[in-house]
Amino acid sequence: MTLTEIGCCGAYCATCKEWKERTCKGCKMGYDTGERDLSRAKCKIKVCCIGKGFVSCADCPDIQKCQVINDFHSKKSYKYGKYKQAIEFIKQNGYDEFMKIADTWTNAYGKYK
Ligand code: SF4
Ligand code: SF4
Numbered sequence: 745m746t747l748t749e750i751g752c753c754g755a756y757c758a759t760c761k762e763w764k765e766r767t768c769k770g771c772k773m774g775y776d777t778g779e780r781d782l783s784r785a786k787c788k789i790k791v792c793c794i795g796k797g798f799v800s801c802a803d804c805p806d807i808q809k810c811q812v813i814n815d816f817h818s819k820k821s822y823k824y825g826k827y828k829q830a831i832e833f834i835k836q837n838g839y840d841e842f843m844k845i846a847d848t849w850t851n852a853y854g855k856y857k
Contacts, residue, residue: 745847747839748772752793752800753816754830755823758843760852788812802834826853 749758751771762768771790774780785791789812793801801813817828833856834842845856 745843747799748776750800750834750839750842750846751827751852752787752790752798753813754800754802754827754834755852756830756846756849756854757852759846759849759854761850763852789816799839800831800834802831807831823853829853829856 745758749756749763749770749772751757753771755771757763757768757770757773760768760770763770769780771787772794775782775785775794782791782794789801792812793804796804798804801807801810804810804813807813813831817824817831830842830846830853833845846854848854
């Protein structure tokens, strides 16, 4: 799997059912090829993150004070906390370690050992 399949917010597109069934275009796929236009994207997180050239918000030096990502990660549903955990894991362990674990998941988030 590739870095492109890691969503800016920490969702992992590569193992997500919606992505596999192509009912979702994923977070970042197609913007580098011109197939999709970032100026038309609705998600503020990815507009900011891709626009700044980051793989994910884990690369951002301003993440602690970023209201956009912190509000998103604080939303009530379980998955948002898991996306936050992914970003924190990446910050501590890097993308290669993240993908080794994430590639065993069956959804856009999962367990860590
Ligand atoms: S919520 Fe935004 S940043 Fe997260 S995966 Fe979806 S499009 Fe990407
Ligand atoms: S400013 Fe916020 S949304 Fe933009 S890259 Fe940094 S953490 Fe992500």
